[in-house]
Amino acid sequence: MLGLSPKFLGGAACIVLFILPLINIYPDLSWHDQQRIGQVVIFFLSVICFWMSSVRHEDHCSSIFLLLIFCLAFASCLQSGQVLWSFVELSLFWGGYIVACCICEWRLRYGEAVDSVIWWLLVSIVVGLLLKFFVSYFSAVMTHGKLIIWFLFDGFSWPRFLGQFQTLSLPLLAVPLLANWRRRYWYFLLCSLWWFSTISVGTRASWLGMVCAILLLPLFIKRGWVFSLCQGGAVVTGLGFYVIFFKLIPNALGLQVSGLAEDRLNMSLSGREYLWQQAWKMTVEHPWLGAGPMQYAALANPYGAHPHQAILQWTSEWGSVSAILVALLLFRLIWLLYSRSIGWFEERDSSGALKICLLASFIASLAHAMFDGSLVMPYTQIWLAVLIGWAWGLAVKNETILSISKASLNARRLFSIAFCCILTFVIFRDVPGIIERNKSGMVSQTCWVERPRFWSAGIIKKLPDSECASSSGRRSG
Template sequence: MLQVDFFRLILIFYFLLSFGFLGWFWRAQFIGKLIFSCSNERMLCCTILVMALLAVLLGPAPFVAFLELSYVVGLLVSAWLVCVASRNIRSLVVWRVIGGLLLVFVLVHSVYAIDTISLRHSFMTRHDATPGFAHDRLFSDMAAGVVPLAVLYSVSRKKLSVFAISLSVPPLAVWWYLLFISEGRAGILSLILAVLVVAALYRKAVLAPIFVLLLSAVIGLMGWLVFNPMVKKSTGEVFQRDIKNSSGRWELWRDAIFYAYDNFPLGIGPMQYAGDGVMRGGSAHNLILNTAAEWGAVLAVILAVVLVKGGLVILRRAVEVPDAEKPLYACLIMSFVAVMVNLQFSGAHIAPSSAVIIIVAVGFVFGFRSESVVDTPPLKMQYRFYGGMAWGGVMLILAYLLFAGLEMYWLSLDSQLICMQKEGRLHLFPRFWAQGRLECMQMIAPDHWLFWSWR
């Protein structure tokens, strides 16, 4: 667990460096976008900001809630940075390199996973099928976004390359195989729906990326049918759990709806779904319902509207993309659709490693610009000053994320023993770190500043 937390610390440190450099470099665009936005967009942003601050300040633990808000700010601005960076990508070669790097990542993990499975095949569980991830659900979250983007390597070309496809299919097939044996239902469903969306949108124009994905999926499925180390020899059962049940999601969603209704309009408070004293999952495993429960029904409705609006923007851009670039943009659309569908069945936005691929998928699909698009004129110089001030505020928020996140992490470690005695077993919730229960932390540090409240 400490290794996982150390990896997450590296991720946050990397993000801070990226924020500091890229954000300062693009500070004029940051403030210019806010100024040039239409009045409706500015009004929407102000409404979101006011409602979010009210949810934080009026919640049961404002400093804990602000930790969640700072994390959300980090995710949003990270996606904006990826979006701005991708606008400068005007060459198929660069997209091919991006897809190639992701394909190498998939290949390296595939070799590692196959080696692990071969060593543990006689006694392994589905959690052992995805080594390197703290939980098999985190692998499913990652696969939903990475698999379509890795296809970029084989389709970001003026002419179809059979050799590139032959290099792409084997590692992607292994990841499909891992999805099947780890029973990653949300990831499989998300990828299938993403393929159906682009097939309905582009039809024959995207046969290449669809072929790569479906071929690798079929090979992975065949591998699962032929070599499934988790089939019980005594009973012949294929699955380690009843895949027809909701894995507790119905109960989580029901509780989220009740929280949103009983605490209208601001919800129970950010991060309080994981700290209300009830022994259950740390989130509602649904982006909209989790937002409604913790931040209020108003923000949940606004989020749903923004997602629908974003889908319409993608649809409009998809129609405008030249035929030669449709296979490339189809990969970006599939990645976006897959991560968004997956978010309705998981808490992927909470785990930092899973949130990385969400940031990339969202940033790429909205930042993509065709080679035929004319560059916009540079922004005025005075925006650099105001942009620098705004970016400094963002950096302060992220500094709080790092400082308060470390404080909560140490509290979670110190409270593990007393929490295990209270609950009967060691149970941690994936918010930022291996975070334990908030009430257990308060037992060992009741006067800690994180838990101060004026209620």
């Protein structure tokens, strides 16, 4: 029974991850808030696995980095202006760490079986989101309604949050194309349709991230052009689908289309320059420990509850020293993936193809995070934790894997329970009020501008009434 329990918990976590963007469980909560609650549920399941000692190994070098980052974050939380919210943010990242630990352990223990489960889970979610789009599209066409492109993409509070998931998932859809799976044309079609959705949503950061991955891989990996060629072909095909569904069909039926991707092409930063200036000022004022996790959301500004830039977010909230340690840790992971991916073409198996696609996913996601809030959105946070644990299980050297000491394991269990209690308290404290506010429509009175941080109402400090009036309806894309 003990051996089956981790598999049962892992299966339950997969079901939750699958449901979150596909089923609107409680309409009185926004997609963002539902996904936040689902994220906490997944963290609970992972912590239970950890408590059952199903995670027994660690990468020693990475653990040292993580210990230093955690100590700095703990000190940063204690000196912040909103201590509880700082610990809530730290709890989220600790939960992501536990998820990554579980995925890494399962990959080391069960091998390619874990690869199949995660990859097919990702594909199932992509297929589900595409089916939801086509149902909405053909319903609008059949009723001769106006085609508002962003309204056709459901599952996220804002289509650009979908763009974050598209960025990390697009490279992984190329695994069958690189590994010479049978009937690859079906997987190419899926990848092309997902590119079609990415083009339609019009998230410029997604396009930039994928361009970086497509251009950089051939420069550093032998025959990396194969990945780039597959993605390039999918881009062209996806663009063809875009022309068919949003140009030819609407023109033939006399339908009006709004929100076209080309209408949103511009060089504007959409208010990000103001957010970046605030984040830099916060970094200068608190250079070592930062102002505290989530403390940017306490600033009175009408544009966003986060800087829309990963480096500035980390330096301003967690401190410059912590940011350097995180950068070194990520560089080590990417370097390990790179060193394991050099001979992928000779392997020609799923594992070799998966390494290069994970590497591309990290490159694209890091580029995306330079212009968006990838570190803030709950669904993106879950998947980034899954991919990091997956990559570590694939790429880490066997000689660096050590058994976790009993004292270390007990300490992690203790912190896991403490952080889960913090998240549970915030959920039970806030959710009834959010539901009541949604039902009563008291948006203007509470200055509810949807700038997601923990909840959709991203502010953790009430804005003055004058700023509430000027910021109504404003949001950084």
